[in-house]
Amino acid sequence: MEKKGFLSIFLIYTVLMFLVSALAVILFFRLFPEQVILVYLFVGAIGLIFGFLSYLPFKDLSDKKRSSK
Amino acid sequence: MKALKIISLIFGILIILSFITANIFYQKVRKLVDANYLITMLDEANLKRFGRMQNLDYSFEIFSQKDVYYPYEKIRIFGKIVKKTDMSIPENAVIEIRLLQNNRPLRTISGDTKVKLIYNPQQQVWIGNWFPENTGEYGDVVIRAEGFIDSPEASIKADGKLFISETPLAYHIEKGLAFFGIESRERISKRSLLSPEAREVNWHTIPQWVKFVSADGVFMLAGITKTFDETTTLDNPWDRDKINEAVSLAERIRQSGGFAGVWLKTLELEGNYLERVGYKPAYHIKDNAIIKDNSVASIKDEERKRHIIRLFSTFMDNNNIAYVGLSHIFNPPSYDIELFDSFIREFKITVPENWENMSHNSRLSYFNERMKTRDFADNFAKWKNFVIADYLREIIDKSGHKKPVFYYASHNELSRNPEMISILFSSGVDFIVLNLSMPYNQIASEMARLRQINDINRYHNRLILSYEIDYNNVDMPDFETSAIENYVNANLKVVKLGSEKLNAQGLLINDLYKAMFGKRGPYSPYDWMLGAGKSIYEFKRFSSPSPLQISYFSSPKVTNQTAFTVKFKVANTSTKPLYNISIRLLPGINETAQEEFRASIQSLEAGSETYIEIPVKIDRQKSQFVRKKHFLGMRVAWSEERRFDDRFGYVDFIPIMLIETQDNAEKVET
Numbered sequence: 001m002e003k004k005g006f007l008s009i010f011l012i013y014t015v016l017m018f019l020v021s022a023l024a025v026i027l028f029f030r031l032f033p034e035q036v037i038l039v040y041l042f043v044g045a046i047g048l049i050f051g052f053l054s055y056l057p058f059k060d061l062s063d064k065k066r067s068s069k
Numbered sequence: 070m071k072a073l074k075i076i077s078l079i080f081g082i083l084i085i086l087s088f089i090t091a092n093i094f095y096q097k098v099r100k101l102v103d104a105n106y107l108i109t110m111l112d113e114a115n116l117k118r119f120g121r122m123q124n125l126d127y128s129f130e131i132f133s134q135k136d137v138y139y140p141y142e143k144i145r146i147f148g149k150i151v152k153k154t155d156m157s158i159p160e161n162a163v164i165e166i167r168l169l170q171n172n173r174p175l176r177t178i179s180g181d182t183k184v185k186l187i188y189n190p191q192q193q194v195w196i197g198n199w200f201p202e203n204t205g206e207y208g209d210v211v212i213r214a215e216g217f218i219d220s221p222e223a224s225i226k227a228d229g230k231l232f233i234s235e236t237p238l239a240y241h242i243e244k245g246l247a248f249f250g251i252e253s254r255e256r257i258s259k260r261s262l263l264s265p266e267a268r269e270v271n272w273h274t275i276p277q278w279v280k281f282v283s284a285d286g287v288f289m290l291a292g293i294t295k296t297f298d299e300t301t302t303l304d305n306p307w308d309r310d311k312i313n314e315a316v317s318l319a320e321r322i323r324q325s326g327g328f329a330g331v332w333l334k335t336l337e338l339e340g341n342y343l344e345r346v347g348y349k350p351a352y353h354i355k356d357n358a359i360i361k362d363n364s365v366a367s368i369k370d371e372e373r374k375r376h377i378i379r380l381f382s383t384f385m386d387n388n389n390i391a392y393v394g395l396s397h398i399f400n401p402p403s404y405d406i407e408l409f410d411s412f413i414r415e416f417k418i419t420v421p422e423n424w425e426n427m428s429h430n431s432r433l434s435y436f437n438e439r440m441k442t443r444d445f446a447d448n449f450a451k452w453k454n455f456v457i458a459d460y461l462r463e464i465i466d467k468s469g470h471k472k473p474v475f476y477y478a479s480h481n482e483l484s485r486n487p488e489m490i491s492i493l494f495s496s497g498v499d500f501i502v503l504n505l506s507m508p509y510n511q512i513a514s515e516m517a518r519l520r521q522i523n524d525i526n527r528y529h530n531r532l533i534l535s536y537e538i539d540y541n542n543v544d545m546p547d548f549e550t551s552a553i554e555n556y557v558n559a560n561l562k563v564v565k566l567g568s569e570k571l572n573a574q575g576l577l578i579n580d581l582y583k584a585m586f587g588k589r590g591p592y593s594p595y596d597w598m599l600g601a602g603k604s605i606y607e608f609k610r611f612s613s614p615s616p617l618q619i620s621y622f623s624s625p626k627v628t629n630q631t632a633f634t635v636k637f638k639v640a641n642t643s644t645k646p647l648y649n650i651s652i653r654l655l656p657g658i659n660e661t662a663q664e665e666f667r668a669s670i671q672s673l674e675a676g677s678e679t680y681i682e683i684p685v686k687i688d689r690q691k692s693q694f695v696r697k698k699h700f701l702g703m704r705v706a707w708s709e710e711r712r713f714d715d716r717f718g719y720v721d722f723i724p725i726m727l728i729e730t731q732d733n734a735e736k737v738e739t
Contacts, residue, residue, distance in 0.1 A: 016085070023088030030095060031102055050084055056077040 009058050013051075020050050126222075127152055127159070131166065131214040131229040139236045140204035140495040141458035143415070144168075148186045148195035150216050150225065160188055161219035164195045169211045170233075176202040178451040179416075179444070186214075187417065198415050200455055204491060207233050240473035240499045242392075242531075245612030246575035247605040248330070249279060250502075250535060251289040252477075253582045254339060256310055257318075262585045263594050265704075267656040275318060275581065276325040281704065282602035282720045283609065286322050286391065288477070288502060288577060291315030292333025292380050296348075296364070297340030303347040306376045307333075319389040330502075331384055332394030332477045335377050335464075336366045348373055352406040359406055359437055367407050368398075368460055382468040394502065395464065396477035398457055399486050402450050409436040412452055454492050461496035473499040475533075480505045483519065490524040494531065501528075504579050505563050506537040509545060509555045516566035529568035533575030536563050538583040538597060540590025551698040552590055553600040554724055560604035564611070576608040591694030595657055599702040602720025609719075616643030617650065617673075617707050621723055628728045632686045635701070635723065639670060640678035647707045648672045655702030658687045658725070672711070689727060698724040 024046050028039040091098050127150050134145040148164040151157070164186040168175040174182040178200045186195035212229035251257060257272045264270040265281040279286060293308050295301050301308075319329035336351065341363040343350055349372075351365040366373040377395070384393040410432070413420055418439075424432065439445045465474055476498045483489050483503065493501055507515045520526045536559045543555040550558075564573040578584070584597035606615075622636040641647050651669040670679060685701060706718030 016081070020085055020088060023085070023092055027088060027091050027095070027098070031099065046084070050081060053077045053081040053084070056074045057081070059074070 012058060013054065016054060017047065017050070021047055126154065127216070127218065127225050129214070129216050129225045129227040131164075131212050131227045133212065133229060133231040135231070137232045137234050139234060140201075141455055141492050142462075142495075143455050143459070144199040144201065144231065146184075146186065146197050146199060146212060146229070148197075148214055148216065148227070149193075150195070150218070158193055159218045160190070162188070162195075163217045163219075164197075164214055165217070166197060166199070166212055166214045168199060168201075169213055170206055170208060175206065175210065178202050179448045185417065197417075200416075200452060201233070202451075204488075204495065207235050236495045236497060238494075238499060238531075239470055239497065242473060242500050242533075242574055244530070244572075244574055245609050246285045246328075246533065247283075247608055248328075248533070248575065248577045249275070249284055249287045249601070250504075250577045250580035251275075251287060251318075251582060252580050254290065254293055254311075256314055257289075257582070258310075258314055260582065260586070262581070263598070265598075265655070267595050272314075272318065273321065276321045276327065278581070278598070279322065279327050280325055281718075282598075282605050283718055284327070284578075284605050286327035286329050287318060287581075288330040288332070288392070288394070289315045289318060290334065290396075290477075291331035291384070292377075294334070294338045294343075294346070294376075295340055296338050296342040296346050301346050303372060303376075306346065306373075307380055312380070316387060316389065319387070319391075323389045323391075328391035329389060330392030330394060330475060331390055332396050332475070333377065333380055333384075334397045335395050336368060336373070336400065337397035338364055338366060340364065349407070351400060351404055353401070353404040354406060354437060354440060355403065357437070357441075359433055362404070365400060365404065368400075368405055368456060369407055369411075374460070374463070378464050378467045381464055385468045385471050390472070392473045392475050393468075394475040394477050395461070395498075397482075398461065398476075399478075399482045399489055401485055402446075405453055405456075406433070406436070406440075408453065408456060409433065409449075411456070412449055416448065416452055454486070454488055458492050458496040461493070461498065465497040470497060475500050475502055477502045478504065480507065487522045490528055494528060500531045500533060500574065502533045502535065502575075502577055504535050504537055504577075506539065507542065509543045509559050512559055512562045513566060516563065520567060520569075525567045526569070529571050530574050532567065532573045533577050534563045534567065534573040535577035535579035536560050537579045538601075539588045540592070541588060544590060549697065549726075551592075551696065551724060553592055553596050553700060553722075554698070556597070556600045557604045557607065561607055564608060572608075572611050576605065578604065591696045593657070595655075595702070596700050599655070599657070599700050599720060599722040602702075603722055606719035606721060614642070615719070616641060616645070616709075617647060617705065618642050619652065619705055619721070623701075623723055623725070625724065626726045626728055627687075629730060630687075631689060632684065634682050634684050636680060636682050638678060638680055639673065641673040641675055644675050645709060646672055646674050647709060648711045650707040651705070652681065652683065653704045653706070654683060654685065655704060655720070655722075657702050658699040658727075687725075687727075689729070698726050701725055 021043055024043040025039065028042055032039060130149045132147055134147065138144050146166055148166070150159055150162050150164070152159060165183050166186060167183050176182055177184060180202065184197050184199055186197035189196050210231050210233055212231065214227045214229065216225045216227070218225065253260070261269050261271060262274065264274045265277055275287060291312050293311055294306050295308050315331045319331060322329040338348070343363055343366055349367040349370040350361040350363050351367045352359050352361050381393060381395070384390050412418070413436070421427070421435065427435070440449065474497065476493045478489065478501055490501065525532065536556070538556065540552050543559055544552040545555060560576060564576055567573055578601040584601060585594040589597060618640040620638045622638070627633060637652055639650060648671065649669065650673055670681065673679060700722040702720065702722045704718055704720050708717065
């Protein structure tokens with residue numbers, strides 16, 4: 001169960017983060033092609049917010065993992 | 070906690086979905102970002118640079134009158150601004166235009182890169198004229214306009230385009246053409262001339278001369294207006310007899326296989342009574358005063374223009390005439406002052422506020438005052454070139470341009486206006502007959518000067534050059550060579566030295582009557598005609614070498630003899646046999662009977678050569694003037710087919726110096 005929980009949270013996070021960051025980078029680079037640093041910072045910020053938002057729905061998976069210990 | 074989970078999930082999904090849609094509908098997001106946020110990020114200077122600060126309340130159009138312009142054509146540009154909401158026109162707006170070629174700004178003749186368009190209430194558009202400075206810039210031109218509306222609003226911008234093209238050449242004249250010129254203002258039927266046989270004859274012999282020297286035809290002055298003649302009126306402005314004579318000569322020339330060109334004097338008239346005829350005079354500035362010239366018609370005179378077009382069209386329609394020309398359009402720089410009103414209007418010169426109410430004379434004196442500044446006078450002179458180009462274009466276009474058009478120009482005219490050649494070719498003239506007159510020893514330097522200042526170099530294949538017959542110009546007192554020999558060399562020099570790359574397209578003998586009655590010095594008309602004939606022969610050899618090469622062996626100095634022999638080497642350098650070759654000595658100093666001095670060869674095979682001897686008997690007392698040399702004229706003729714006689718031929722001469730010594734005066738050698 002432990003391994004299964006970790007794998008699923010890892011896969012879900014990776015796929016979602018990849019999707020969001022890829023979309024964000026493509027969009028912001030097209031909009032502001034000259035602002036390279038700003039684009040990365042902005043995308044990073046979005047990543048943090050998204051990460052935080054993704055934490056709650058999948059919190060149980062890691063909680064279960066912790067409780068089983 | 071469960072609710073929080075759901076909210077997080079929803080937000081997460083929303084973020085993903087929003088990024089997907091933003092990427093799919095990227096253009097719309099771009100517009101949204103541009104419209105709302107980008108402007109706040111950039112400063113005003115940058116915005117102006119990017120041309121993004123558009124005033125969307127007005128529609129702004131900029132366009133030129135025509136799509137294609139030729140050099141020396143005024144570019145007329147129109148602008149139109151309309152307020153979108155109520156379709157009103159902001160009349161106080163100012164439009165400024167710039168012309169760009171490959172992103173490089175063009176300049177006007179006054180050196181400006183911007184021109185203001187002025188609002189015209191009748192047409193409800195802004196109008197401006199652009200007079201391009203460098204007329205040799207061809208290609209696409211962008212009109213960049215900026216409109217400033219009379220309110221604290223952003224300026225508006227619009228672009229238009231036009232094309233500047235080189236004036237296409239309608240007719241190209243052949244290389245190596247040689248003509249006789251007749252620029253006499255008197256009627257030629259009243260004057261006698263020498264025939265090729267040295268007899269006094271009338272003008273009907275001119276075609277014979279043309280054939281005799283193997284010229285291609287005649288250029289003749291045909292249209293003159295005699296203001297002193299009481300029969301000259303606005304209904305009958307031209308000298309009819311002169312026109313009839315020219316047309317009749319053209320017919321004779323055409324019948325004999327030649328080409329005739331006729332030209333008319335446009336603005337310069339004969340006599341000082343043009344106002345009596347009904348023409349408007351040209352004004353010029355002399356000693357700071359404006360004076361009218363009663364022998365020059367104004368370029369503004371519509372009546373004169375109508376008469377020119379009518380006669381020009383008549384010549385165009387006449388089948389006997391091969392070339393039609395004009396002359397005397399370019400006045401000296403101080404002339405054409407009567408155009409001042411148009412200049413001020415078209416060039417948007419700032420004038421006193423009460424200009425419209427000022428009398429004609431006070432306006433004229435204001436203009437005279439302004440003309441004292443060099444820049445102003447320069448601009449006026451450059452602007453006049455555009456007026457002249459328009460004038461010429463109108464004459465040529467309205468008369469149909471069915472045959473080659475030429476301009477008969479003088480050396481003076483060219484020196485006065487360095488842009489003359491470009492103006493003429495830009496307005497549809499096909500070739501120029503240029504009369505040069507300069508001392509023999511200054512030809513090289515003067516031709517180099519013309520090459521530098523004018524476009525002689527560039528347009529040498531569209532020029533027929535002539536060197537005026539004037540003994541004083543070709544006689545070099547300290548030299549052994551005679552005036553006639555120098556005249557021949559002068560003709561060849563002018564056709565060669567105008568360009569480093571090619572010879573002039575044609576040669577004109579200026580003129581037939583100057584050879585007969587002009588400044589001949591001690592030489593007879595026949596001597597000058599020999600010079601003309603030899604010039605034509607030598608000139609034609611530049612473009613098509615003669616198949617027959619004749620060289621003579623004769624002592625250049627003949628001491629005390631009255632009879633001697635000239636030996637000729639005749640060589641056929643072509644690849645075909647030549648027939649009926651004859652060398653005929655011409656009258657002049659030689660007094661042998663006609664039959665005796667004609668030597669002929671039945672046929673001469675290709676590449677072969679032969680020698681013939683011709684005995685010459687001379688009359689030492691024939692000329693009463695002291696000359697450096699005498700000329701033994703000869704005509705060489707041949708045909709390429711057995712049955713023809715004298716099909717081709719040329720005139721040449723042998724210069725002979727007659728020396729008499731006291732001790733041998735009695736000795737006669739035979």
